[in-house]
Amino acid sequence: MKDETLFYVRPMETSDIEAVRALWMTIKGFGIRTIDDSKEFVERFIKRNPKTSIVASLPDGRIVGSILCGSDGRNACFYHVCVSNDHRRRGIGRAMVRYAMDALKREHINKVTLIAFKGNEVGNLFWNAEGFTERGDINYYEMPLNDENITHFNT
Ligand SMILES: CC(C)(COP(=O)(O)OP(=O)(O)OC[C@H]1O[C@@H](n2cnc3c(N)ncnc32)[C@H](O)[C@@H]1OP(=O)(O)O)[C@@H](O)C(=O)NCCC(=O)NCCS
DSSP: OOOTTOOEEEEOOGGGHHHHHHHHTTSTTOEEETTTTSHHHHHHHHHHSTTTOEEEEOTTOOEEEEEEEEESSSEEEEEEEEEOGGGOSSSHHHHHHHHHHHHHHHTTOOEEEOOOOTTOHHHHHHHHHTTOOOOSSOOOOOOOSOTTOOEEEOO
């Protein structure tokens, strides 16, 4: 009998990028940036952070989950944490997050952060369940440096 719960978690490689980008496009609410999320820029990200971005795959090799994760040598950040719609609530998100955090610890990175939209109920339930702390005492600031890097939200 086929084991529906079987999946594998491993570091993301550049050869995974197209499958991961295809997965992102299926995730409702994801904001995909024209430049930062292009194949070329994701490849650049993976090369800078070769051990901390993660994919989850099925026994047939199909990628059903991914996390982009990198650090600046001090803090790390999770981007685009996702599991395909058909494979949720099987512990894949949890396994990927733990794998990424173990990889960060091996690099002596002491904190990981992420942004979750306030309206993302499932995402916020997930981060709370995984023990992440919601900060109510800080404001998040940003400054775009390239007007051509436009965010398109998946509907
Ligand atoms: C958030 C997401 C990555 C979780 O992936 P997942 O593989 O389904 O999560 P897990 O099975 O590892 O769940 C871990 C825990 O999170 C909580 N959780 C996850 N999904 C939940 C849901 N739909 N409702 C309530 N709690 C949920 C549960 O406590 C769960 O533990 P349990 O199943 O033992 O009760 C997935 O739902 C997803 O891709 N969502 C869309 C993208 C997104 O919002 N990403 C986060 C951006 S900030």
